Amino acid sequence: MSIETLAYEIGRIAQTDGDHPTGIPQLTLHQRSARTEPMHCIYGLGLGITAQGGKQVTLGDQVIAYGPGQSLLTTVDLPVVSHVTQGNLAQPFLGMMLRLDGNALVQLATEMDLPPLSREPVTRAMSLRPLEAPLLDALTRLVQLLSEPQLIASIAPLIQREIMVRLLSGPHGPYLRQLAAAGSPSHQLAQAMAWLKQNFSREVLVNELASRVHMSPSTFRQHFRNLTGMSPVQYQRQLRLQEARQLMLNQALDASTTAARVGYESASQFSRDYSRLFGAPPQRDIRRMQRLSLVEVAASEA
Template sequence: MNEVTDQNNVQGLVRQALKVEHRPGDHSTRIPGLTLHLRNNPTDPLHCIYTLSLAVVLQGEKQISYGNQTFSCTEGQLTLTTFDLPVVSHVTHATRHKPFIGLVLKLDYNLILQVCSELKLNKPAGDIAYKSISVENLDDGLTDALKRLLNLQHETRFVDSLLPLLEKEIIIRLMESPHGPQLRYLASDGSPGSQILKVVAWLKQNFTQSIAMDDLAGRANMSGSAFRQHFKSLTGTSPLQYLKTLRLQEARDQMLMNRLDASQASSLVGYESASQFSREYSRLFGLPPSKDVQQLRRLL
């Protein structure tokens, strides 16, 4: 097992991140799939969907909840998300003089499969406690790889040639870290995790359709009861609620980014009843659509 990273190594990443951007907000970088997140104050809990990714807290602290589980992630820790999950996330420690700083890197499922094959990694033991979200201390190897990844921000001529190598190195180092069993479980052919992941990928492309739960179970080659059980254990929610969350999150994004009104957004994501959309939206996000979007715009 790799050693936990030295605090000076993390501070080196902090300095690099602040050279990229120092203003509060969510920032894209010149590196595809890498985003930088800064906050000067604690934030209110926000419903969102975490994708297959790693997230590193360089400074401050945040809290993540899904299902009946809650995680605290503090500086020098790496969070691995192996499923697209509806979560509630918020920054719990941040000040103007010591802002929250986080890095998020999206991961490629096919690259994970490739690395598992090349390293000839077996499926983890059957008694592994699989976690859709795992939090572990960052180690020196991953810290150094992330430093080199951030350096590409200032050497964009090397992005096309070096980024694939760095992404592969990061996956390999994750495999050798305490996160490794979670990735190996995800990549195991025929495991419940891989079957549910295929269904989730299909749902993300087809969530506006009318979908029968038995059809989803069939896509996973499971009985209805087994499908619901595995789905909830992996995502923290039922298939029906997951589908609703996908629709409502997409509607929220459309209202926020494309300035659609609630009626337009609800129809776009497959709702036939505007009143039902408003009720379910308020239940999930805590406010009616128009008030929620107004609040989000003030935060951005």
């Protein structure tokens, strides 16, 4: 299989601009016929592939540009800024995102004969690596399976298992094994991030959070920043603000109500933080987002 074959298979299904859910719940396909504005979003445990065009993802102070022939693995929930950098009507951006099952990865890691983990410090929770031929082949077969919906329930889990085995044994493997190894810093931090995601509206006390994962506060802060590119407080703030943006877009809530809903005691502080992250006050930003959505809908219907 070649990357051009994968691009063809994605384009055959994702024929209009947008994000396309598929009959495989963990798999989404993506097309964009032009460069896009930087978008704040959460990347969870999963594998992103650009089959045609180019994309850029910013995590903290780290900027990752990737295109055909590369794969981007994310091991924990991360607030990032993402945008398409290459794509046009003749050759649109084509990509795919495959969410991974953390429990299945842990089980597979225990079953496989894998080399021991190194004692190197925790690295970032994103890994950009060349897309090896066997992994590309498995990903292409997974997309092709969408043309046989009656076989998805039986075959998709087998291909997804193969993909996870190849990820664990390939260049991305050390990142995933750090996540899977109980007691490793990455595993402990993933637990802390899961708690923050479920309790983002509560006041975060770093000392208590460090205690939850059996780390000293200083070690916790250091490892957290190494992994995510931001402090625990900055991480929680981004979770709050991204949830606030979705609430205002989807439920038409006003800024004051939204601020209280996501845990802010001060509406003015909420507005300042929101403007700092998204580049405009809440109401102006939401109007801009609504205009962009209308443009995307019009483009997909054209």
